[in-house]
Amino acid sequence: MDLSLTSEQEALRAEVRAWLQANMPREWTRRVMASSDVPRPEAYDFLRTWQRQMYEAGWIGLTWPREYGGRGLSFVEELVVHQEIALAKAPPILNILGVGMAGPTIIAYGTDEQKRRYVSKILSCEEIWCQGYSEPNSGSDLASLQTRAVKDGEYWVINGQKVWTSLAHVADFMMLLARTDPNAPKHKGITYFLLDMRLPGVTVKPLRQLTGDAEFNEVFLDNVRVHGSQVLGGVDNGWAVGLTTLMYERLALGFGLQVRLRITLDGLVELARKMEKNGRALTHDPVMRQKLAQLWIDTEALKYTGARGITKLLRGQMPGPEASAGKMIWVDTHQRIQELAMEIEGPYAQLTPGSDWAVDGGMWQYTFLRSRANSIEGGTTEIQKNIIGERVLGLPKD
Amino acid sequence: MNFGFSEEQELLRATARKFFENECTSTFVRDRMAEPAGVTDDFWTKLAEQGWLGLVYPEEYGGTGLGFVDLTVLMEEMGRASMPGPFFSTVLLGGLAVLEAGSAAQKKEWVAKVAAGQAKIALAWTEPNARWDAAGVTVTAREAGGAFTLSGTKLFVLDAHLADAIVVVARTRESARPEEGITMFLVPRNASGLDVKLLPTMDQTRKQCEVTCKDVRVPADAIVGSKDSGWAPLQRVIDRATVGLAAEMCGGAQRVLDMTTEYAKIRVAFGRPIGAYQGVKHRAADMLVEVENAKSLTYYAAWAVDENSPEAPLAVSMAKAYVSDAFRRIAGAGIQLHGGIGFTWEHDLHLYFKRAKNSEFTFGDATYHRERVAQLIQL
Numbered sequence A: 001m002d003l004s005l006t007s008e009q010e011a012l013r014a015e016v017r018a019w020l021q022a023n024m025p026r027e028w029t030r031r032v033m034a035s036s037d038v039p040r041p042e043a044y045d046f047l048r049t050w051q052r053q054m055y056e057a058g059w060i061g062l063t064w065p066r067e068y069g070g071r072g073l074s075f076v077e078e079l080v081v082h083q084e085i086a087l088a089k090a091p092p093i094l095n096i097l098g099v100g101m102a103g104p105t106i107i108a109y110g111t112d113e114q115k116r117r118y119v120s121k122i123l124s125c126e127e128i129w130c131q132g133y134s135e136p137n138s139g140s141d142l143a144s145l146q147t148r149a150v151k152d153g154e155y156w157v158i159n160g161q162k163v164w165t166s167l168a169h170v171a172d173f174m175m176l177l178a179r180t181d182p183n184a185p186k187h188k189g190i191t192y193f194l195l196d197m198r199l200p201g202v203t204v205k206p207l208r209q210l211t212g213d214a215e216f217n218e219v220f221l222d223n224v225r226v227h228g229s230q231v232l233g234g235v236d237n238g239w240a241v242g243l244t245t246l247m248y249e250r251l252a253l254g255f256g257l258q259v260r261l262r263i264t265l266d267g268l269v270e271l272a273r274k275m276e277k278n279g280r281a282l283t284h285d286p287v288m289r290q291k292l293a294q295l296w297i298d299t300e301a302l303k304y305t306g307a308r309g310i311t312k313l314l315r316g317q318m319p320g321p322e323a324s325a326g327k328m329i330w331v332d333t334h335q336r337i338q339e340l341a342m343e344i345e346g347p348y349a350q351l352t353p354g355s356d357w358a359v360d361g362g363m364w365q366y367t368f369l370r371s372r373a374n375s376i377e378g379g380t381t382e383i384q385k386n387i388i389g390e391r392v393l394g395l396p397k398d
Numbered sequence B: 001m002n003f004g005f006s007e008e009q010e011l012l013r014a015t016a017r018k019f020f021e022n023e024c025t026s027t028f029v030r031d032r033m034a035e036p037a038g039v040t041d042d043f044w045t046k047l048a049e050q051g052w053l054g055l056v057y058p059e060e061y062g063g064t065g066l067g068f069v070d071l072t073v074l075m076e077e078m079g080r081a082s083m084p085g086p087f088f089s090t091v092l093l094g095g096l097a098v099l100e101a102g103s104a105a106q107k108k109e110w111v112a113k114v115a116a117g118q119a120k121i122a123l124a125w126t127e128p129n130a131r132w133d134a135a136g137v138t139v140t141a142r143e144a145g146g147a148f149t150l151s152g153t154k155l156f157v158l159d160a161h162l163a164d165a166i167v168v169v170a171r172t173r174e175s176a177r178p179e180e181g182i183t184m185f186l187v188p189r190n191a192s193g194l195d196v197k198l199l200p201t202m203d204q205t206r207k208q209c210e211v212t213c214k215d216v217r218v219p220a221d222a223i224v225g226s227k228d229s230g231w232a233p234l235q236r237v238i239d240r241a242t243v244g245l246a247a248e249m250c251g252g253a254q255r256v257l258d259m260t261t262e263y264a265k266i267r268v269a270f271g272r273p274i275g276a277y278q279g280v281k282h283r284a285a286d287m288l289v290e291v292e293n294a295k296s297l298t299y300y301a302a303w304a305v306d307e308n309s310p311e312a313p314l315a316v317s318m319a320k321a322y323v324s325d326a327f328r329r330i331a332g333a334g335i336q337l338h339g340g341i342g343f344t345w346e347h348d349l350h351l352y353f354k355r356a357k358n359s360e361f362t363f364g365d366a367t368y369h370r371e372r373v374a375q376l377i378q379l
């Protein structure tokens, strides 16, 4: 057991830190909420440029193969860079679904042609990706999806509807799951397509979320003709390919978000220092100290549970169902941090941006509301518990 | 970076698991619960032969010279077996105190004997005031003519009834700062005026005593470390012992989870194994998450202690706070998910449930350690 870094890794840390110090956009913290993990609509253009800069400096795709724009490094380097990004409170990556999911999945299943065509443009943010899994009648029970793809010569003709599709309104491509064999058992007849969002028949309608923002959308697919070369990982093999994506999604959550969690927690402690109750700072209140310390402990626990997961990866094991545990811990801890922010603000928690009385310009109100989605997006907490129960503990299916 | 166990450590785990499965069966544990000693000479000798009594002691004192990460592996297995006896109290409290602060002569005399299984040393620290801070130390040691006279009562002292000697933590000087003026003394168990009374305890696998000092006279060379400045070394001992305790708790928690999942696969209700019901499955998933986090924090604490990291006290308190709550909840959930059978004396679950309660209050419960975390992160 050794948690120390090699001198090369320490050098990488110093390098990324210096780069961030020199290049961090100063107006960022003022313009958009510093502690938000979610790219907010008004910042998309800015975030596109930011990701491009990050890519050109070599801070994205560290573990991806060199020939596709990556650096061929290990997860430790990736973690180091994530830590520094979080410490600097740098802006989030806009093409997060591409970097976190589409890219790794294409690298794992794609043909050489597909890898050459898509992978590096994901990193550079030249092409933004969205994830077309959920449908109006299938969310948790994803394998029941009904979007149909019917073979027509070299093409597939696709009809159906996707929903809750984050970033579809700015996306160039979609990771699309569609049913190619309606007669096969439900997990068997699904195919994974790389869908060009500009094809005729693709219609995107933004949906407003409870935060007021519209990050996700409905996507209607009406006789969309997709060429056979856009199938990823083989016809009717979409379930296995799609699960790989989900595993990477949860892994990406574990990496990126644990470090951001710590930053959010630091912000919470600052908040508690400056808010008073009955004439004294909340950090002097014994009950509040207990709650803050517990969140600190939980955040650290996630860090070291993550480190054990990374060690497994470094020893050549694949990300497995354990990633579900990491996602669950992150969700729970983050939601409790956001709840506590509201408790600390007390009656001021009711005020949103626009009021001079709003604490920290009302930024915690947005992050608090946004955190409600955490236990739904990327697979609900109930589903994660099923996965842990069945695939880690070996309990019978329900 | 590597946050996993080595091949040697995995081998130690396999060896230990097999050893305890053979030597520390449920029947053995229950026999020890029923009698005051809580250990047999035969079992203790076997632990010594395995080299486990001196695992973390330096080779010059008859030990193996391994670290706390190695110890973590061993103690997880001890916890899994709900092992009775004075391993924790002798090896990680009394013995470690002498090793940490003792003179060359004391170390030579005692540490090697502990490692060889020839002597047991208890640590008498906590008192009826049930405090874990320095102000809780009120037993006095008055100096007169080059000797000291100890008076007062120690409570919750693990295995003092088995000890050949007891390290007694006493106050040699009143001071505005309670951390000052604390001294450790190595007192022979048969010293005149020293009375040890076994306490009836909920967890019968771990014996506790009341230790009363009525004008117990000891010479100056009974001091372990230096006069008036015993608090710092004591804290170091407690922090390291707490890592071992947390590891033992993780092992117990894992065992409860294992028993519960096995049972949930075979127990049928309404025509299906109960593990198919989400009320059961999701609770088991919650247990797993807590076990994993508990281990992660414990391993980190063990590593920090081995590295002498300045973060070690924080790491230890994070671990003990988390594990205290986790083991208690997991053991409770284990009973719940077993139904009636889980509430019987015959089933082993209650051994873990009771051990969880004992361990929770050994050297600081979650509330105490969370406040210590708050202080250490400068809240």
Ligand SMILES: Cc1cc2nc3c(=O)[nH]c(=O)nc-3n(C[C@H](O)[C@H](O)[C@H](O)COP(=O)(O)OP(=O)(O)OC[C@H]3O[C@@H](n4cnc5c(N)ncnc54)[C@H](O)[C@@H]3O)c2cc1C
Residues within 6 Å of the ligand: A130, A131, A132, A133, A134, A138, A139, A140, A141, A163, A164, A165, A166, A167, A216, A373, A376, A377, A378, A379, A380, A381, A382, A383, A386, B278
């Ligand atoms: C902010 C946000 C962004 C999203 N982005 C995307 C995206 O980009 N692409 C995409 O494809 N999807 C996206 N989603 C959709 C998300 O993956 C689904 O909402 C999620 O999988 C749940 O599906 P559902 O909404 O249909 O709920 P349902 O599946 O109908 O679930 C409703 C409730 O029932 C529970 N439930 C369902 N089945 C079970 C079961 N077997 N056992 C126990 N409880 C069960 C669920 O946990 C939940 O509480 C996003 C969602 C949100 C909130």
